Amino acid sequence: MNEIKDTNPVNFQTAKEAIGWIVGRMEKLGIKPGLSRMQMLLEKLGHPERRLKFIHVAGTNGKGSTCAYLTSVLRQCGYDVGTFTSPYLEKYTNRIQVNGADIEDEALLRLVNEMKPIVDEIGETEVGPPSMFEISTALAIMYFAKVAYPDYVVWETGLGGRLDSTNVVNPVVTIITNVGHDHMDILGDTLEQVAAEKAGIIKAGVPVITAVEPDDVWRVIERTAKEKKATLYSLHQQFSYSNTKSDLDHQTFDFNGPFRNLKEVPITLNGQHQLTNAAVAVMTLEVLRQYYACIVDDEDLYKGLTETRWPGRLEMISNEPRILLDGAHNPEGAATLAAALTNVYRYRKLHLMMGMLSTKNHTGYLRHILPLVDTLIVTEPDFHKKGDASRLAEIASELLHDMNRKVDIVIERDWKRALETLTSRTEQDDLAVVSGTLYLISDVRSWITYQTDSEKGW
Incomplete structure (x- = not known):
C-alpha cells in the first residue's frame, strides 16, 4: 500500500x-x-x-x-x-x-x-x-x-x-x-x-x-x-x-x-x-x-x-436458548421474516423482542408478525430517534383486538432487561427472535457475542 x-x-x-x-x-x-x-x-x-x-x-x-x-x-x-x-x-x-x-x-x-x-x-x-x-x-x-x-x-x-x-x-x-x-x-x-x-x-x-x-x-x-x-x-x-x-x-x-x-x-x-x-x-x-x-x-x-455470510439477518446467534436475529424494520422485511418463521424454522412457542425507530411503519410491520408470536416484548433501541415502547404496545394491542388474538405483551424500555426477559421465557423447544431496527440488532449481537456494547451507527 x-x-x-x-x-x-x-x-x-x-x-x-x-x-x-x-x-x-x-x-x-x-x-x-x-x-x-x-x-x-x-x-x-x-x-x-x-x-x-x-x-x-x-x-x-x-x-x-x-x-x-x-x-x-x-x-x-x-x-x-x-x-x-x-x-x-x-x-x-x-x-x-x-x-x-x-x-x-x-x-x-x-x-x-x-x-x-x-x-x-x-x-x-x-x-x-x-x-x-x-x-x-x-x-x-x-x-x-x-x-x-x-x-x-x-x-x-x-x-x-x-x-x-x-x-x-x-x-x-x-x-x-x-x-x-x-x-x-x-x-x-x-x-x-x-x-x-x-x-x-x-x-x-x-x-x-x-x-x-x-x-x-x-x-x-x-x-x-x-x-x-x-x-x-x-x-x-x-x-x-x-x-x-x-x-x-x-x-x-x-x-x-x-x-x-x-x-x-x-x-x-x-x-x-x-x-x-x-x-x-x-x-x-x-x-x-x-x-x-x-x-x-x-x-x-x-x-x-x-460461503456468504450476512450478520444480523436471520442469524442464529445463540443455540441455548435459540435466539434468532433479524433486522427486519419495515413491512416488506416483516413479511420476509414471517415467511421464514413459517417455512424454515420449527418451534413450540415463538417469543419476539422488537425495538423500532420512531420514523418507521410500525402497523404494517406488526400485521405480518403478530399472527405468529406467543410473547411480544417491546423495547427501545439505544438511539436518539428511538420509537416509544408504550406506543408500539398500543398499536400491537389494537391489531390483536382486530385479529381476535391474545398475545402476552411485555413493555421493557431497557433493551438489556428486555433481552433477559426474552432469554428467561425461551424454553428448549421454543424460538426467540430479536427484530427491528439495526441499531437494536447491533447492540444485542455485540452483547451476546462479546458481552460489550456496540458502536453501531450510520
Whole structure:
C-alpha cells in the first residue's frame, strides 16, 4: 500500500479522534440529501472515484445480502474487493472494507487529516458543511483509490439513490434489488415515488439488474433505463430462478439467464428472499462476465455463494436458548421474516423482542408478525430517534383486538432487561427472535457475542 503525503497539518492524533469528528456530525447535521457537497469535495480531492470500478447497489431490502454475495464470489474468483456498506453493526470501520478487512486505523487517520481542511473550506461556502455520510463516502473512495486499489468496489447506497452521497460514481453495473415502504418521510409518499428515487442511480449505458415488483413500480425502473439507454435485466423477464431445495442452512436453485443456465446453485443463507437476492447477484456476475471479461468459474461461483455470510439477518446467534436475529424494520422485511418463521424454522412457542425507530411503519410491520408470536416484548433501541415502547404496545394491542388474538405483551424500555426477559421465557423447544431496527440488532449481537456494547451507527 502506498504512502499518502501529508500536505496539511495533522488535525487528529488518533483514529478514534478522527472517527469521533465524523460521527459527531450526524446529530449536528443529520441527513442532507443532495450531491453538491459531494461533487465539490471530490473535485477538490482530484476525483479519485474515476480510478475505480463500482457495482452500485440500491433497494429497500436485500442490498446488504446482495452485496455480501457479490463480495464473496468475486473474492473467491481471485479479485480484490472493496465494500462500502451501511449501517454498521459493531464499529465504524466495518463500513469500509477490502477483502473483508476493515480500513486500518493508520490509513483512516491519514486520509481524514488530508480531507479535513477541504471539508472545513466547503463548510464556509453556500453549499454548507458536508454531513457524516458524505465524509464517510469520500473517505471510502479515497481509501480504495489511493491506498488499497481493489479490482471492484461493491458500493451500497445509504438512503434512496438519486440524491444519496454514493451517487457520484459512474459504475460498471447498477443493481436495484426491490422497492418497499421505507424512508417514505424522505423519499416520497408512494412506492412509485420511492422507485423514482432509487432509479436515480441508473447511468447512461450502464446495465441494470433488478428484482423490483409489482408492474407499476417496475415500470418506473424500466422507463428510467430506457431514457438512459441502459440495458435492463429484470427478474421473471430476462432472468429467473426456481427453488430446487430448501432446508435449514442449505438451499439450491436453478438459474435461467440470457447468456447461460446454471443448475443446483447453492446458498446457505435462509429464507425465500435469499434465493431472490442470490439470483440478482448471479445475474450481475453474468453481466460482468459478458461485458467486462470478469472471470467467474462455476466452481468459484458456487463456493462463493455457499460461503456468504450476512450478520444480523436471520442469524442464529445463540443455540441455548435459540435466539434468532433479524433486522427486519419495515413491512416488506416483516413479511420476509414471517415467511421464514413459517417455512424454515420449527418451534413450540415463538417469543419476539422488537425495538423500532420512531420514523418507521410500525402497523404494517406488526400485521405480518403478530399472527405468529406467543410473547411480544417491546423495547427501545439505544438511539436518539428511538420509537416509544408504550406506543408500539398500543398499536400491537389494537391489531390483536382486530385479529381476535391474545398475545402476552411485555413493555421493557431497557433493551438489556428486555433481552433477559426474552432469554428467561425461551424454553428448549421454543424460538426467540430479536427484530427491528439495526441499531437494536447491533447492540444485542455485540452483547451476546462479546458481552460489550456496540458502536453501531450510520
